[in-house]
Amino acid sequence: MRRIVFETSTTTFFGNRIRSCWGKNMWQDFRTWNDATYIGVRANFAYYFQPRAYFARRRMLQAFDKWVDCDIEEWSEEAPLWNEKWGCRMNWEREALARNFGFTHRGRACSQASFLFVQVSIIITNAAPMATWFILCIIQSDSRLRKFREVVQPLLLPPVKSNPNDLRFDMAKLKEHSYIRGLWNEALRLGSASAAARVVSKDTELEGYVLKRGSVVLLPVRLLHFDEEVFHEPEKFLPERWIYDLPQDATEEQRSLMVQKRQRQSANLRSFGGGTGLCSGRFVAEQEMLSTVSTMLMLFDIELVGDGALELNPRSIGIMSPAKEPRVRIRKRRNPRMI
Ligand code: HEM
Structure with missing residues (x-):
């Protein structure tokens, strides 16, 4: 492909x-x-x-x-x-x-x-591995897959020309949904191994370090994504960590802590780089990934074959591909418009 x-x-x-x-x-x-x-x-x-x-x-x-x-x-x-x-x-x-x-x-x-x-x-290095990885993240847990379909199914738009396989979604609602956001951010966090680079244009001192003109500075994305102070149990896939619900009667302090958590997590999620070179295709990427993955998981039952272990290849400049081509069994679902 x-x-x-x-x-x-x-x-x-x-x-x-x-x-x-x-x-x-x-x-x-x-x-x-x-x-x-x-x-x-x-x-x-x-x-x-x-x-x-x-x-x-x-x-x-x-x-x-x-x-x-x-x-x-x-x-x-x-x-x-x-x-x-x-x-x-x-x-x-x-x-x-x-x-x-x-x-x-x-x-x-x-x-x-x-x-x-x-x-x-962009397609070969990031979008295709991201689609694969995102699907694998979801299908690795039955309850996660079920929940995903429960969210996606009511957002299906009526079929065009009564073709049940023609799946279109209310993308605005899909992107806004807190659980889908959590899945997307968590898949990005665990699947990225990029390192945006910048060349130092003049000698600079930063937090006690001297950066010489001409040096290349790399943004350590993987370290940011695994910072335990920001992401509790960073090696775990936890979409819920991106859901910032508070009870109605939350105190001012709880609210302020939640805002801080949200800001720190967002600042640490750097799959798309940052600053002036920030990926200008990030919204396109999100839209194409969500629609591809939703379509695939409503049309097919996808199952990992073998021991289910999935190792990613860290030799990457964006989203990691599986270290070995994963073997999957794909079956067409009888009614793709149902959960
Ligand atoms: C999951 C998919 C994607 C990932 C993880 C990704 C990641 C990145 C990263 C890390 C950078 C460098 C950022 C920096 O230096 O700070 C970048 C730059 C860029 N990306 Fe993406 N990208 C993705 C998809 C896309 C798509 C779909 C498009 C276009 C439709 C796109 C267009 C660009 C462009 C044009 C730049 C250069 C921006 C600049 O230097 O001004 N990317 N991307």
Whole structure:
């Protein structure tokens, strides 16, 4: 599935030309390189230890060298958004800008390749593992799955053309629901191993530490997510920790403690990074994950096969994938619109 997603989105994004520039190993190269580019891989050195990833990356950049090696003409308004040569108009605009600003040939190739990474790896690196992980988090407990379906089922919208498999949800209500929020936040908290990076722009002293200009600072997401002072029993999957209900007669002190807890938990949940580089797709991600996972779990009974243990691969730059491909048994539910 990842291959299909990669190949269709790459050719949609860059037009079919990218396929002829890259060759038939396009997916294999991207995968080899992407798998090697996990946390901490911020220098060329890592690729010298992983020659396959080194050559895969080289072939990818050579493909983009060829892809940018062409004339740039006016965009025909007959097809305002996409054409065969450039794929999305945005690529043509980026190329024109880079040429105006005197980018080198290789600089332009890298700039285009980095957008392949942003666009495609969002799906391959984050969205697909997150959908898998989110489903696994829910199905690992029968009571959790039941509760999930109890919340989701009343939010189903009437079927289009009386097709019972056409499931659409009232997304606004789904996203607002406190239990669903708890599941989503908890899946993010336990499934992330990203490390947003920032380069220090001037010598700075921070809480007694000297940060030199040019140093790379990483945001330790996993440490934040497992901070025991913020998340009691951090290794446990507890959606309830994100539900901030108080009894009607709660005291001022209880209310203020609850506000503090909420603020600390939110500040510590950093799956989407923070500050100026904060993931601009986070709401899209949430919407697509909730609708995909709700659809899957209403349409199918999904069961983990084997000992049910699930290990995640910490070599990640976002959401971790399972260390070994999980084996699951999937059965179509007789009536997907019922609990
Ligand atoms: C579960 C899914 C996702 C996760 C965990 C995730 C995570 C991240 C992280 C950690 C960053 C770097 C943040 C930083 O440096 O502070 C980022 C950046 C970014 N993400 Fe996401 N992302 C996800 C889905 C998406 C989606 C679906 C889109 C687009 C529709 C998207 C678009 C972007 C963009 C454009 C940036 C760069 C933002 C910038 O530098 O201004 N992401 N994402």
